Amino acid sequence: MTSELILHHYDPSPFSEKVRLVLGLKGLAWRSVIVPMVLPKPDLMPLTGGNRRTPVLQIGANIYCGTNLIAAELERRFPEPTIYPARSHGICAMLSLWADQILFVPSSAYAIREADHFPPGFYEDRRAMRGYATIATGETAPHHLDQLQLQMTYVERTLGKASPFVLGEYPSIADFAIYARVWWAQLFGGDQGEFAALPRVGAWLQRIAAIGHGTRREMTPQEALAAARDAKPDATAINVAASPVSAWMGQHVSMATEGLGPDPVEGEVVAVADDLIALRRCDPLVGEVLVHLPRQGYEIKSAKRKDA
Ligand SMILES: N[C@@H](CCC(=O)N[C@@H](CS)C(=O)NCC(=O)O)C(=O)O
Missing domain, CATH: 3.40.30.110 (Glutaredoxin)
Known part of the structure; x- marks a missing residue:
């Protein structure tokens, strides 16, 4: 079995x-x-x-x-179906690292801006895990959102009529890695038009969400x-x-x-x-x-x- x-x-x-x-x-x-x-x-x-x-x-x-x-x-x-369409393992690995490590910073800082959504001890736990405070207060949240929006303009420029996904015709792990960051940033308190200025990103977010989670x-x-x-x-x-x-x-x-x-x-x-x-x-x-x-x-x- x-x-x-x-x-x-x-x-x-x-x-x-x-x-x-x-x-x-x-x-x-x-x-x-x-x-x-x-x-x-x-x-x-x-x-x-x-x-x-x-x-x-x-x-x-x-x-x-x-x-x-x-x-x-x-x-x-x-x-x-493959998550590395057209032999894209290498570029997928590079883009995933960008999403997981660089995009990670503003998206997480923005996502955790309000304590209400997290269990007791959450901020202390993450501080101990990372060795530095990761709390974005109301004051710094706009800066982190701005940084995230800025980086998402790279995705806006990448997507097009003939390229519904980051690498073209088919979705890849790179789409999922990037999407996960935006999903996270918007999980608590979105959508307040965070990506309204990026229409291709907006349509791409819906396309990825429609893929679902299997059973x-x-x-x-x-x-x-x-x-x-x-x-x-x-x-x-x-x-x-x-x-x-x-x-x-x-x-x-x-x-x-x-x-x-x-x-x-x-x-x-x-x-x-x-x-x-x-x-x-x-x-x-x-x-x-x-x-x-x-x-x-x-x-x-x-x-x-x-x-x-
Ligand atoms: N590089 C790891 C990072 C995973 C990661 O940092 N996940 C977060 C949750 S989204 C985490 O582990 N947070 C601490 C925890 O869950 O205990 C991966 O790709 O799986």
Whole structure:
């Protein structure tokens, strides 16, 4: 039996929205597990081994972190329709990084301008995660919106009659990464005409929203943990690459993001591919799991086995 696609996410999560649209484009059925917006996340940690970021994709005992990696894995398993039309992997990766990291800044600062929409402790949690305050008050919100609008003019200039999507005729992961930022900025208190001056962007937003999320069915965290416990991880599907980091194969390592909020995950390297490293780890609650982490933006270090 093929394992179900389980997305650990929460509704007001822009990175999750990006993945939900991939599921929508591919017309997939998936199970939804809602994770808390702030730490602690006791039902997620047994699966990821320390990566708290949202979303996480679980397929049996295979765990995938990072939205670009999750999208690539969904593409590998369900190639049609593609999220990289006309061999656009490279440009998609570049545009996704722009959306995830550069567009991220004003869109998030604007989105979280009012505390009413967030659980208690939200700002403190994010401050601790990033190491700096991310709160946009009423005073700074217009500046962040201005920065976001400015960057969205790049998208306005890219879209045209013959190019309904960022890369032309077909939607791609680049559309979803960019859309997720605007969706997030408008989630609380939009639409107050934030993008009224950008008519092509306005029509494009509606086109992307119409793609939907596929077929979502809720699942409890306990059911998801049981699904991992009952499955065996499988590294054989990974296209192992000859790369400078393949020297890590078989070693016990710690992988942490280079940026703020490192969230280190430890395990034994069992596969190295162009875009990912898979770590095998054992958890008392779920047994053996394979945590797939992106190589992009992650640092890998030798670590001592706790049981050694
Ligand atoms: N590079 C990561 C970033 C994910 C991310 O930062 N997600 C936000 C939510 S949209 C997050 O994890 N916030 C903290 C949390 O959910 O605990 C990815 O592509 O998945």
